[in-house]
Amino acid sequence: xxxxxxxxxxxxxxxxxxxxxxxxxxxxxxxxxxxxxxxxxxxxxxxxxxxxxxxxxxxxxxxxxxxxxxxxxxxxxxxxxxxxxxxxxxxxxxxxxxxxxxxxxxxxxxxxxxxxxxxxxxxxxxxxxxxxxxxxxxxxxxxxxxxxxxxxxxxxxxxxxxxxxxxxxxxxxxxxxxxxxxxxxxxxxxxxxxxxxxxxxxxxxxxxxxxxxxxxxxxxxxxxxxxxxxxxxxxxxxxxxxxxxxxxxxxxxxxxxxxxxxxxxxxxxxxxxxxxxxxxxxxxxxxxxxxxxxxxxxxxxxxxxxxxxxxxxxxxxxxxxxxxxxxxxxxxxxxxxxxxxxxxxx
Amino acid sequence: xxxxxxxxxxxxxxxxxxxxxxxxxxxxxxxxxxxxxxxxxxxxxxxxxxxxxxxxxxxxxxxxxxxxxxxxxxxxxxxxxxxxxxxxxxxxxxxxxxxxxxxxxxxxxxxxxxxxxxxxxxxxxxxxxxxxxxxxxxxxxxxxxxxxxxxxxxxxxxxxxxxxxxxxxxxxxxxxxxxxxxxxxxxxxxxxxxxxxxxxxxxxxxxxx
Numbered sequence: 001x002x003x004x005x006x007x008x009x010x011x012x013x014x015x016x017x018x019x020x021x022x023x024x025x026x027x028x029x030x031x032x033x034x035x036x037x038x039x040x041x042x043x044x045x046x047x048x049x050x051x052x053x054x055x056x057x058x059x060x061x062x063x064x065x066x067x068x069x070x071x072x073x074x075x076x077x078x079x080x081x082x083x084x085x086x087x088x089x090x091x092x093x094x095x096x097x098x099x100x101x102x103x104x105x106x107x108x109x110x111x112x113x114x115x116x117x118x119x120x121x122x123x124x125x126x127x128x129x130x131x132x133x134x135x136x137x138x139x140x141x142x143x144x145x146x147x148x149x150x151x152x153x154x155x156x157x158x159x160x161x162x163x164x165x166x167x168x169x170x171x172x173x174x175x176x177x178x179x180x181x182x183x184x185x186x187x188x189x190x191x192x193x194x195x196x197x198x199x200x201x202x203x204x205x206x207x208x209x210x211x212x213x214x215x216x217x218x219x220x221x222x223x224x225x226x227x228x229x230x231x232x233x234x235x236x237x238x239x240x241x242x243x244x245x246x247x248x249x250x251x252x253x254x255x256x257x258x259x260x261x262x263x264x265x266x267x268x269x270x271x272x273x274x275x276x277x278x279x280x281x282x283x284x285x286x287x288x289x290x291x292x293x294x295x296x297x298x299x300x301x302x303x304x305x306x307x308x309x310x311x312x313x314x315x316x317x318x319x320x321x322x323x324x325x326x327x328x329x330x331x332x333x334x335x336x337x338x339x340x341x342x343x344x345x346x
Numbered sequence: 347x348x349x350x351x352x353x354x355x356x357x358x359x360x361x362x363x364x365x366x367x368x369x370x371x372x373x374x375x376x377x378x379x380x381x382x383x384x385x386x387x388x389x390x391x392x393x394x395x396x397x398x399x400x401x402x403x404x405x406x407x408x409x410x411x412x413x414x415x416x417x418x419x420x421x422x423x424x425x426x427x428x429x430x431x432x433x434x435x436x437x438x439x440x441x442x443x444x445x446x447x448x449x450x451x452x453x454x455x456x457x458x459x460x461x462x463x464x465x466x467x468x469x470x471x472x473x474x475x476x477x478x479x480x481x482x483x484x485x486x487x488x489x490x491x492x493x494x495x496x497x498x499x500x501x502x503x504x505x506x507x508x509x510x511x512x513x514x515x516x517x518x519x520x521x522x523x524x525x526x527x528x529x530x531x532x533x534x535x536x537x538x539x540x541x542x543x544x545x546x547x548x549x550x551x552x553x554x555x
Contacts, residue, residue, distance in 0.1 A: 076388040079430040152384035154479045154539050175483070177539045181429065183384045191429045196466075 011145065011165035012203065014217070015226040015240045015247040017263040017323050021136040023123065025049055027216035027225070031140075034215045034346075035202070040194025042088035045118055046201040047216045052137045053288060054121040058084040058187050067148050067185030068255030074148065077182045085190065086118025087111065130275070133283040135265040137292075138224065140216065141188045141201035142250070142258030143167045149200075152183030164229075165259065166205050171197045185254040207346045211337035218332075218339070223325045228333025230259070235333035236322050237261075244319050246300050248293040263323065264289050264297050266304055354405060354412045355492055357501035362414055365403040370528060372400050372543035379449060380540045381479040395543035397530045406553060411518055412505040413438050413461075415528065422495040423533030424465035432533040433466035434495075436502055437473070439527040440516035441548070448527050448548050451475040459516040461504050463491040465533070470504055472515060478540070486515070508553070521555030 031047040050056045058064075058080035065077035089109035096105050108114075125132035143160075147167050150158040157173035158180060160166070169180070169189075174197040181189045181198060189200045204214035212218070217225040228235025230242065240247040240263065247261035267282035289297045307317040322330075329336045339346055353359050374395025380386050401416040415436050423434045437460045439448065446456035452475045460473040462483070472486035488510065493502040510517045518524060525548035531537040 074384040074387045076384075081428050081430055083428075085429070148384070152382050154381040154385060155481070156479060175481075175539065178429070179382060179384055179539070182388065193426065196426065 008145075008160060008162055008165040010163065011230045011259055012143070012208070013165075013228065013230045013237050013241065013259040013261060014140070015237050015261045015263065016138045017224050017226070018135055018137070018265040019263060020222045020224045020323075021049065021138060022222045023049055023051070023136045024221065025119075026219050026221055027138065030215040030219035031201070034204070036190075036199075038194070040192045041190070041199070043082055043085050043118075044190040044192075044199065045086075046188070046190075046199075047138070047140045048118060050119070050137045050139060051122050051124060051134050052292070053126045053134070054124060056137070057086060057118045057139070059086075059116055059120075060084075061187035062251070064187060065185070066183050066187070066254070067251075068146065070253055071255045074152065074183060075185075077185070079178050079181045079191075080187055083116055086116065086120070087114070089114065089117070127283060131270045131283050133267065135284065137250075137262075139186065139188065140260060141167060141203070142186055142256065142260045143203055145257035145259060146255065148183040148185060148254075148256050149180035149189060152179040153177075154179065161205070164205075164208065166203045166208070168202055168205065169198055169200060171195065171199070174198055185251065185256060186258070204346070207339065208335065210339075210342055210346065211335055212339045212342065212346065213332040213335040223328060223331060226325075226331045226333075227335055232333055236325070236331055237333055239322060240319075244303070245296075246303055246319060248296055248300060250292060252294045262293065263304070264293055264300055266301060266308075354407065354410075355490060355503050355505060357414055357416075357492055357494055357503045362403055362405075365405050365414070367401045367403050367416075368549070370400045370402055370545055370549065372397050372528070372530060373546050375449070375540055375542055375544055375546075379478065385540065389541060394535060394537055394541040396532055396535055396537075397543040400528055400530060400543075400545075402528060404551070406508060406520065408520070409507060410505050411508050411553065412503055415502045415504070415530075416499060417530055418499050419495070419532065419534075420498045421534040422465075422500075424495065426466055430536070432531070432536050432538050433464050434500060434533040435462065435464040435531040435538075436493075436500070436504075437462045437529045438504060439529065440518075440551075441525055442474075442516055444525065449546060450478050451481065453477055461489055461491075461506060463493060463502060463504050464531075465493060465495075474515075518553055520553050522553060524551040524553065525549065526551040 027047050036044040048057050065075045069075050096107050125134045127133050157170050176196040189198050192199050217227050226236045228237035232238050241261050247263050249258045267284040270278045270281040272278050307319045310317050325331050353361050403414040405412050439460045442457045446452045446458045452458035454476050457476045462473045463470040470489045470491040471483045473481050475481040488507045491504040508518045527545045529542045529544035531542045
């Protein structure tokens with residue numbers, strides 16, 4: 001068994017099964033309503049589900065730099081603008097619905113013509129019909145083992161909890177310098193315009209402390225999200241990441257050792273010019289998936305395909321049974337307490 | 347110098363015309379002194395601490411010590427309207443005891459105390475530090491500031507009661523000489539934290555009896 005990362009006793013980790021994601025954004029709204037619905041946080045999406053291939057949120061974040069490429073020195077980046085994150089538009093509801101101008105005014109942001117938003121390219125496919133494709137990428141803070149945000153902060157305002165490895169920003173210490181927003185290669189940190197501090201996903205640590213899975217995990221209707229300590233051999237996370245190795249970090253070359261792992265998406269087959277299925281073909285180019293998850297993605301997709309073939313032959317697959325998650329309580333590494341039973345709402 | 351509070355707190359007050367200005371040279375804080383490798387990597391080849399000249403006037407009225415800082419700045423960055431915007435700022439730094447090192451913002455044994463003004467904040471802040479990256483901000487009701495931007499320049503008065511009993515705050519006494527340092531952050535250049543133009547050595551401060 002691999003040891004826990006240096007500096008922490010245990011590391012909580014997540015596995016997101018991309019094959020099950022519906023793109024419904026229930027996770028996104030669960031997070032928004034719980035944590036970022038205050039003034040100054042309007043544009044924040046600590047959790048968001050992007051359509052891939054796509055520009056993501058903030059726009060083109062994969063090309064912005066940050067992190068420690070290939071384990072080396074910090075790579076300079078920049079702070080994305082609100083427009084790149086996606087402005088929280090106010091709409092002209094009054095004009096359209098209540099002022100008798102419904103036939104002449106159309107619904108639009110009050111700030112004028114928009115050319116980008118947080119989910120601007122949602123459900124836009126790549127490839128040529130009838131072989132077009134897209135899939136969903138679920139993004140939260142990666143709670144990295146080697147967090148670039150923590151290293152960049154000149155004030156030690158960011159810390160990694162010893163007991164569970166959750167990365168948190170101490171808002172009392174934060175001076176709003178935003179070096180963390182630059183340094184994070186996943187661009188998962190936002191600036192609170194009211195409090196003038198940086199903020200991000202906290203992995204619902206107040207729920208974790210009560211034995212409750214984070215809101216985005218628990219609310220997911222597709223049972224996409226697994227939670228657990230990496231060293232807990234009974235947890236689905238441990239099995240998927242460490243034992244079967246079918247879940248991979250996103251952009252491992254960024255060098256921050258993220259603790260969110262992804263089961264990469266399998267592809268439907270392609271059609272030929274006559275509309276017949278091309279056996280053994282895959283619509284999502286392996287090269288594209290390698291650009292996201294590194295060269296290991298080939299082995300993982302081959303493993304998943306082999307496991308599916310096993311079940312088609314009538315055999316059982318422990319890997320697929322785990323991923324299917326017939327019992328939701330098996331997904332959360334013991335964090336299965338009902339939030340409704342807590343003394344305060346979380 | 348004797349005058350009422352309200353008069354000297356106004357940077358445009360004619361009372362300031364009688365006060366001699368010291369023209370100070372500011373320099374960027376050294377890149378090697380920046381406390382994070384990310385900041386060093388990002389700013390190694392980028393200019394920061396770009397303000398070179400700061401005109402400083404100082405006066406007291408027996409109860410309060412005033413500094414008037416004047417510097418050229420074509421852009422008025424008085425608000426943070428986007429995630430990548432930073433506000434103009436300035437600070438006056440004192441050693442809490444005379445041994446405190448300036449460039450490292452004090453030391454564990456010898457703290458420094460700054461009066462910090464930032465254009466987007468309603469009130470100035472008192473800052474204490476005991477080494478790089480250790481600054482702590484506190485509200486200090488004794489601290490007042492007025493900053494005005496016009497004709498491509500900032501004109502700022504920041505003042506505080508001479509005597510102070512608070513821990514970590516500088517207490518100043520007329521007739522006793524001391525030391526002082528200054529720093530300016532250009533918001534338009536994304537200057538914040540250690541990215542600033544500063545006096546790299548203490549300047550003498552004589553408070554006339």
